Amino acid sequence: AHYYTDFCLGTVLTSVLFWLTLGARVAGREDVDGSRALFALAAGGVFGIANVLLTTGIALAGLSIAFPLCIGTGLVLGTVLTYLVDRRGHPELIFPGVFLALLGVLANARAYAKMQENKAKSGAMENDSSEESGAVDSSTRSPTSFRKNIVMCIFGGLLMGCWAPLSTKSMAGDEGLSPY
Numbered sequence: 001a002h003y004y005t006d007f008c009l010g011t012v013l014t015s016v017l018f019w020l021t022l023g024a025r026v027a028g029r030e031d032v033d034g035s036r037a038l039f040a041l042a043a044g045g046v047f048g049i050a051n052v053l054l055t056t057g058i059a060l061a062g063l064s065i066a067f068p069l070c071i072g073t074g075l076v077l078g079t080v081l082t083y084l085v086d087r088r089g090h091p092e093l094i095f096p097g098v099f100l101a102l103l104g105v106l107a108n109a110r111a112y113a114k115m116q117e118n119k120a121k122s123g124a125m126e127n128d129s130s131e132e133s134g135a136v137d138s139s140t141r142s143p144t145s146f147r148k149n150i151v152m153c154i155f156g157g158l159l160m161g162c163w164a165p166l167s168t169k170s171m172a173g174d175e176g177l178s179p180y
Contacts, residue, residue: 004055008048036177039170047163050074053156061149065112069150072105073157081165086172105157109150116146 050070057066079098083089170177 004052008052033175036170036175039166040177043163043166043170046159046166050156050159050163053152053159057149057153057156061112061146061153065108065149066153068108069105069112069153070157070160072101072108073154074160076102076105077158077161078164079161081161082168085165085168109154112146112150 054066054070057070060066076098079094079101083091083094
């Protein structure tokens with residue numbers, strides 16, 4: 001997580017430096033609505049925070065848990081919100097796919113919870129036998145730590161789902177931003 005935080009700060013500072021030294025020092029053309037730049041800035045900030053939560057989730061829960069929960073939640077929410085902002089596409093094809101992705105996210109979260117329950121049960125059995133020998137296993141986690149990991153990954157996914165509609169809103173219409 002520290003690497004990603006350093007990367008984000010370095011990217012922002014480098015961008016500001018280039019804008020001040022090599023750029024035109026304007027936030028857009030005359031025909032661009034200034035509030036659109038705020039939507040783009042908010043999208044970038046939300047995306048950065050979501051990625052910090054994703055990388056922290058990977059460090060704490062592991063890649064096989066954090067990535068599907070965070071990215072899957074972001075995919076589901078982002079698709080729904082982006083469709084509400086920009087109603088392009090075929091909803092009869094979009095929403096069944098989103099529903100299947102949601103089922104995958106829920107199945108992954110449930111599998112992680114079951115895995116943690118099984119680890120706790122086997123850890124309790126090992127602790128009972130180790131108490132008799134005087135050894136104590138310090139690697140067992142509290143039962144709420146896995147819930148915190150799941151909540152953090154899902155919260156990161158909720159944030160990840162919000163950047164796409166913000167970015168879409170910044171580019172919508174004739175006065176919206178463009179990559180050029």
